[in-house]
Amino acid sequence: MSTPFAAAVLSSSILSGTSLLYATLGELVGERAGIVNLGLEGLMLIGAAVGFAATSLAGDPYIGVAAAGLVCLAANLIFGFIVIERRANQLAAGLTLMFFGFGASTLVGRPFVGAVISGLPRLPVPGLGAFDALVWLAAPTALLLWWLLFRTRWGLALRAVGEDPAVAFAAGQRPQLLQFQALAVAGLLGGIGGAHLSVGLTQTWDEGMTAGRGFIAIALVIFAKWNPLWAVAGALVFGGAESLQLQLQARGADVSPFLMTMVPYALTLLVLLIWGWNRMSAAPAGLGRNFFGVE
Amino acid sequence: MPRELALALRSPTALAMRHRLPRAIVVALVALAVFAVVLLVDGKDPLRAYRDTLVYIFGNTYGFSELLVRMTPLLLTSIAVALPSRLGLINVGGEGQLYMGAWLATAGALDFPDLPSWLLLPLMTAFGFAGGALWAFLPGLMRAAKLVNETISTLLLNYIAPLIVSFFIFGPWRSPESSSYPQSPAFVEAARLPALGSTRIHLGLLFGLVCLTLYGFALNRTRRGLEMRAIGGNAEASLRLGIPVSAYIVVTMAIAGGIAGIAGMAEVSAIQGRLVAELSPGYGFVGFLVAWLAGGTAIGILAMAFLFAVVSSVGDILQITQGVPYAVINLLMAVVLFIVLGQRGPAGTSR
Numbered sequence: 001m002s003t004p005f006a007a008a009v010l011s012s013s014i015l016s017g018t019s020l021l022y023a024t025l026g027e028l029v030g031e032r033a034g035i036v037n038l039g040l041e042g043l044m045l046i047g048a049a050v051g052f053a054a055t056s057l058a059g060d061p062y063i064g065v066a067a068a069g070l071v072c073l074a075a076n077l078i079f080g081f082i083v084i085e086r087r088a089n090q091l092a093a094g095l096t097l098m099f100f101g102f103g104a105s106t107l108v109g110r111p112f113v114g115a116v117i118s119g120l121p122r123l124p125v126p127g128l129g130a131f132d133a134l135v136w137l138a139a140p141t142a143l144l145l146w147w148l149l150f151r152t153r154w155g156l157a158l159r160a161v162g163e164d165p166a167v168a169f170a171a172g173q174r175p176q177l178l179q180f181q182a183l184a185v186a187g188l189l190g191g192i193g194g195a196h197l198s199v200g201l202t203q204t205w206d207e208g209m210t211a212g213r214g215f216i217a218i219a220l221v222i223f224a225k226w227n228p229l230w231a232v233a234g235a236l237v238f239g240g241a242e243s244l245q246l247q248l249q250a251r252g253a254d255v256s257p258f259l260m261t262m263v264p265y266a267l268t269l270l271v272l273l274i275w276g277w278n279r280m281s282a283a284p285a286g287l288g289r290n291f292f293g294v295e
Numbered sequence: 296m297p298r299e300l301a302l303a304l305r306s307p308t309a310l311a312m313r314h315r316l317p318r319a320i321v322v323a324l325v326a327l328a329v330f331a332v333v334l335l336v337d338g339k340d341p342l343r344a345y346r347d348t349l350v351y352i353f354g355n356t357y358g359f360s361e362l363l364v365r366m367t368p369l370l371l372t373s374i375a376v377a378l379p380s381r382l383g384l385i386n387v388g389g390e391g392q393l394y395m396g397a398w399l400a401t402a403g404a405l406d407f408p409d410l411p412s413w414l415l416l417p418l419m420t421a422f423g424f425a426g427g428a429l430w431a432f433l434p435g436l437m438r439a440a441k442l443v444n445e446t447i448s449t450l451l452l453n454y455i456a457p458l459i460v461s462f463f464i465f466g467p468w469r470s471p472e473s474s475s476y477p478q479s480p481a482f483v484e485a486a487r488l489p490a491l492g493s494t495r496i497h498l499g500l501l502f503g504l505v506c507l508t509l510y511g512f513a514l515n516r517t518r519r520g521l522e523m524r525a526i527g528g529n530a531e532a533s534l535r536l537g538i539p540v541s542a543y544i545v546v547t548m549a550i551a552g553g554i555a556g557i558a559g560m561a562e563v564s565a566i567q568g569r570l571v572a573e574l575s576p577g578y579g580f581v582g583f584l585v586a587w588l589a590g591g592t593a594i595g596i597l598a599m600a601f602l603f604a605v606v607s608s609v610g611d612i613l614q615i616t617q618g619v620p621y622a623v624i625n626l627l628m629a630v631v632l633f634i635v636l637g638q639r640g641p642a643g644t645s646r
Contacts, residue, residue, distance in 0.1 A: 038387075038450075078633070081637070082633060082636050082637050086636065086637045086638070088636035088637065089587070089636070091385065091387075091446070092583075092584065092587045092632070092636060093632075093633075093636050095387070095580060095583060095584060096584070096628075096629050096632040096633055096636060097629070098580075099577075099580070099584075099625040099626075099628050099629040099632070100625065100626060100629035100630075100633070102577075102622050102625040103622055103623050103624065103625030103626030103627070103628075103629060104626060106620050106622035106623055106625075107333070107337060107620075107623050107626065110620060207620070207622060208622075211454070212451075212453075212454040215447075215450045215451060215453075215454070216451075218447065218450075219447050219451065222444075222447065256462055256465075256466060258458045258459075258461045258462040258465065259458075259462060261458055262454075262455050262458050262459075265451045265452075265454045265455050266455060268451055269443070269448060269451050269452070272442075272443045272447065272448070273437060273442050273443055
């Protein structure tokens with residue numbers, strides 16, 4: 001392989017790994033507080049649609065990204081109301097959010113199919129490519145979240161809630177408030193991740209354009225052992241699988257595009273298989289359980 | 296996490312349905328009202344949409360028969376979720392299992408076109424079962440070996456199965472007569488499941504009802520069903536009692552996937568008559584919600600599958616009469632579910 005090919009693969013894995021990283025970080029914060037959100041796929045779709053629509057209307061990609069983040073934050077709080085306040089089953093509520101995202105994003109995005117937008121401006125890096133602001137901010141965001149989760153009182157309380165809300169409550173924390181805060185962060189990041197797809201990466205809107213990235217991100221949380229710093233490595237590897245496929249295709253490699261599209265999903269499964277169950281022991285103990293509290 | 300869902304599948308809404316039918320009607324009305332607002336905002340006429348739907352469904356027998364056509368795959372995919380849930384397993388892979396069933400059944404139809412119908416159809420059904428079973432057997436195996444959680448593996452496999460289908464219909468099975476729209480060659484007449492009269496109701500509905508009856512009977516009246524419920528209640532204790540928990544996990548997942556696979560076989564054999572890329576508008580996922588709302592009971596599955604068939608026909612009508620994309624119907628479904636999920640059950644009994 002020539003050098004430009006390697007550079008192209010690296011550059012596009014960073015670009016396509018970015019949306020995955022934001023989404024993974026969001027899910028990770030939620031899961032640290034004990035809440036699994038299977039609706040991430042729907043959330044990213046809403047982010048992509050709203051981001052694209054707002055960019056097209058306002059003419060400014062940053063407004064688009066901000067709108068996507070805020071709308072997804074609100075959507076995730078609805079999910080939060082149902083699982084935290086109403087104590088509904090998290091998996092069922094998550095799938096419901098997924099369906100909501102499928103429907104809502106189609107409705108929001110439909111008038112903008114084929115619209116031309118000025119996407120996020122990219123800053124060129126010699127010999128590698130050009131990256132937009134969200135790409136530059138992705139790794140620092142992971143670092144910031146790591147610091148928040150593992151080096152602040154808020155993070156300690158949040159993780160305590162994820163392990164056992166009853167104990168956290170007995171220790172004077174407010175589990176439900178912390179879970180809402182975690183989901184707000186998760187929604188914001190999920191929306192930004194979705195928006196990066198439509199406003200940064202492809203600069204188009206297409207129904208169902210996330211194509212399972214939300215689920216890959218959920219798997220990446222396990223891969224990352226619920227640690228934001230590992231999530232950076234995970235997102236790069238999986239962004240790489242996707243970009244390798246695109247680069248091979250662009251260079252006319254004689255492999256069926258369908259077989260190559262399978263690679264990220266198969267790879268995710270394979271990695272989880274090799275990692276094995278012992279990773280599960282790193283999971284927050286209270287994951288998926290509802291806190292009935294003391295009322 | 297899986298235990299929680301298993302519990303949810305077992306009790307609350309099942310009870311709720313028996314005692315709170317009026318409440319269910321209120322839920323439906325509220326959901327329709329909320330969805331009407333969504334349609335209004337989008338500049339559509341919700342009242343006309345609902346009236347059109349009513350006329351379509353109850354105006355003639357064909358419209359009503361289409362409900363049963365929609366309901367057929369939902370019955371099968373929701374059993375595919377309900378069965379493993381007895382063991383505390385979460386199968387979110389009905390969609391992929393359906394596609395794999397359709398894929399292998401198509402292989403049967405295309406490879407043995409000369410067989411008589413009475414031999415070919417059972418063969419295709421067996422192939423469909425095998426395809427779906429394979430797609431659930433793998434997650435079952437990984438779960439039993441304590442390697443990968445079945446929730447995440449079934450979710451990921453959902454994305455691989457349609458790609459396998461696409462690979463075949465764009466490649467080896469591409470029909471020569473249609474260049475623009477990729478699909479497999481049409482099945483021979485012997486490979487088509489017979490339909491009822493002039494409707495599209497097909498034998499798949501009978502499959503679904505038989506599977507549902509067997510499901511209800513096996514769980515409540517047999518030793519295996521008892522052992523399954525025991526594992527769902529406490530896997531550790533069951534293991535110590537000498538119940539082969541791992542074998543149950545693998546076999547149950549495979550059977551469940553096979554049932555979803557039959558749904559795929561019925562779709563290609565009865566409805567499409569060939570393998571196409573857009574085989575299912577999310578039947579696998581909706582099946583999960585049907586099973587969950589039904590609390591895993593056979594009668595509940597029947598009722599909920601019917602309800603979601605109605606919801607999905609609203610989507611059809613909207614698409615035909617007002618040009619609303621079918622995906623928008625996911626919103627109506629989500630609104631119904633959000634309202635049901637948002638109702639707080641009596642403390643302790645719920646979830």
